[in-house]
Amino acid sequence: MAPAIAAKGLRKSYGDKPVLDGIDLTVPTGTVFSLLGPNGAGKTTAVKILSTLITADSGEVRVGGHDLATNPQAVRAVIGVTGQFSAVDGLITGEENMLLMADLHHLPKKEGRRTAVELLERFDLTEAARKPASTYSGGMKRRLDIAMTLVGSPRIIFLDEPTTGLDPRSRHNMWQIIRELVTDGVTVFLTTQYLEEADQLADRIAVLNNGRIAAEGSAEELKRLIPGGHVRLRFTDPHAYRSAAAALREAARDDEALALQIPSDGSQRELRSILDWLDSAGVEADELTVHTPDLDDVFFALTGDTTLTTDQTKETVR
Structure with a gap:
């Protein structure tokens, strides 16, 4: 199956400042792809280019099988966009917002009303x-925003920081909505500053830093890039x-806390090995974490000043 989104060599600069410096992205159909990065990394710029809101300086992009440069109208027909700031008009009701979207999609009156009713439910x-939508809570406005995005039955949805400012309950409700969309076969391109959100939802994650993709992979693949795992x-x-410390010479000691820290990748195999050793040595630890x-x-390792170098992280995890 062709990918829902495929971008190669995507570049965008504002004046002499490069915002996207030749990034490559591939988003499989029917998945959640999350783009992470600090403020100013270029996440929103990437969304705006892929959703036809602005043009790239260079690069090749296909969205929904359509060439972005030569057929942007076909791209617009298969996508939906929910930006950082709500598109809800607070002066009219939620129903009127939905019907307005139906009119913008040129749906017949009867079909537009039926679609609005179904999505509101x-x-x-x-x-x-x-x-009036102005009376809605933040979570309700976000739900209405996404409902409006779905009026045109898009197969690819761009969600640019959709849960920013929401309380934990509303955020979890939004996660469930995203999962249901993917179950229905929709592809979701998600930008977020909440790392837990990407961990919970994304099939693949790309970390954008200084206009380039620093690393890409599943959450578990990315975590394995970073040293520091241990068993305590x-x-x-x-x-x-003292007996355990004498036998486990590779362990870091904390004599005051009577604790040992053993380097480990946290795998079941390594954990079983440590437990087997404790049993065979007749040593009982009171706590294992x-x-x-x-x-x-x-x-922080990929976007901050850390011991990981660019050469260590520039390749996509396969």
Whole structure:
């Protein structure tokens, strides 16, 4: 199956400042692809180019099988966009916002009303449908925003930081909506500053930094790029602690806390090996904890001043 989005050598500059410096992206159909990066990294610029809102300086892009440069209208017919700032008109009702979108998509009156009713019900907005959108909570406005995006039945949806400013409950509700969209076969291109969000939702993640893709892969693949995983054993019996420390010479010692820190990738195989050793040595640890790098570690390593060099991270994880 052809990818939903394929970009090669995408470049965009504003004046003498390069924002996108030759990035390549491939988004498989029916998946969630998340673009991470610090403020100013170029995430929104990438979304605007891929959704035909602005033009790239150079590069080849196909969205939904259509060439972005030669057939932007065909691209617009298969995509939907929910930007950082809500497109909801607060002066009219939720229902009127939906009907306005139906008119913009040139749907017949009867079909437009049916679509509006169905989407308002799907997004749990039926009771508030005839109230001014200005009275909606942040979560309700975001749900209405996405419902409006779906009026044209897009197969590819760009969500640019869709949960910014939402409370935790509303954010989790939005995650469920995104999962349901993908279950229906929709492709979601997601930008976010919430690393947990990308970890929860994305099939693949690309980290954008200084206009370039620093690394790309699944969440687990990216986490394996970062060193620092370990197993921590804590003891209450000083004798057991000393015995374990003598045998596990590679472990870092914390004599005050009676704890040992053993380098580990957190795999089941390594954990089983440590537990088997404890059993065979007759040593009992009072507490065992496993730490593996998370996306926070990945983000800071790839976008900050860390021990990881560009050469170590520039290749896509396969």
